[in-house]
Amino acid sequence: MSNIKVIKCGNLIDGTGGPAVKDAVIIVEGSTIKSVGTGSDVSIPDGAQVIDASGKTVVPGFIDSHVHFLGIGFRLVQLQLSDAESIEEIVGDLGEYIESHDLPEGKWVQGRGWDDQNLAERRYPNRYDLDAVSPDNPVALTRVCGHMIVLNSRALEACSISNDTPNPEGGVIDKDEQGGLTGVLRDARSLVTRVIPPPSYDELRQGLRDAARLAHSLGITTVHDASRPDESGAHMSTAPYVDARKEDDLLIRAHVMTGYPER
Numbered sequence: 001m002s003n004i005k006v007i008k009c010g011n012l013i014d015g016t017g018g019p020a021v022k023d024a025v026i027i028v029e030g031s032t033i034k035s036v037g038t039g040s041d042v043s044i045p046d047g048a049q050v051i052d053a054s055g056k057t058v059v060p061g062f063i064d065s066h067v068h069f070l071g072i073g074f075r076l077v078q079l080q081l082s083d084a085e086s087i088e089e090i091v092g093d094l095g096e097y098i099e100s101h102d103l104p105e106g107k108w109v110q111g112r113g114w115d116d117q118n119l120a121e122r123r124y125p126n127r128y129d130l131d132a133v134s135p136d137n138p139v140a141l142t143r144v145c146g147h148m149i150v151l152n153s154r155a156l157e158a159c160s161i162s163n164d165t166p167n168p169e170g171g172v173i174d175k176d177e178q179g180g181l182t183g184v185l186r187d188a189r190s191l192v193t194r195v196i197p198p199p200s201y202d203e204l205r206q207g208l209r210d211a212a213r214l215a216h217s218l219g220i221t222t223v224h225d226a227s228r229p230d231e232s233g234a235h236m237s238t239a240p241y242v243d244a245r246k247e248d249d250l251l252i253r254a255h256v257m258t259g260y261p262e263r
Helices: 070-075 088-102 127-131 155-158 203-215 239-246
Strands: 004-012 023-028 032-038 050-058 062-069 109-114 140-142 149-152 171-173 181-186 220-225 253-256
Touching: 004 032, 050 171, 062 070, 070 149, 088 127, 088 140, 109 239, 127 149, 127 155, 127 181, 140 155, 149 155, 155 181, 171 239
Parallel strands: 004 050, 062 220, 109 140, 220 253
Antiparallel strands: 004 023, 023 032, 140 149, 149 181, 171 181
8 A cells, every 4th residue: 555645625724824725735655744735736646545635624733732641641541520410420420430340449430520510419529429339449539620629438538538637738628517528629639649549551551542542633743741750740750652652652742841850
């Protein structure tokens, strides 16, 4: 099969600031764009693979200038709650996630995306809601904003958070009218992240692949990963990038901020 690909465009925005090029043709050989022009100016090589994007607008790949890319990849396999419309739905999804993944007792469950403004109950989920379907697994579900997290009772126990635990600097441990823990933490993630085991190396490598596929689906071909191992822990290590590149498994252009770990 020829390594030459031809993209027939309806309109091409080439990124130079000039007007869109109508009925453009792009010739790609291997990983290099060899020529760009109108259909009347560019001849299509024999045997080339033709991608028909006529009637569509073609643009250069987008660049995400600030993203926590490895974190996104790892979270793709976690419980996704952005579409939840009720606490009942959150609880149901949590129970189904634990069952479908056949999680062993003690294995942490993490999720993200719930928004109390979208929930029928118009309140935060609490430890008792989660306990109903997760008696054997610590659970940590992060609100869409990232500043609030709800834990079940197993997670509170694993993090050694009790009624007597003081609020961390800048954060709040929510309590009910009787002074009991609700499981909701505000800007107090440090009490949890230091306890949750980091992802394995294999999980990171797969997360990098999954994140790249998600980026490609959005037209993103380059990322600037602002995740620093010295500020976010081992799950933001640069090793997956380095090894993926060595093994020709890095599916996206990446500029990675490494930081300087404390000595």
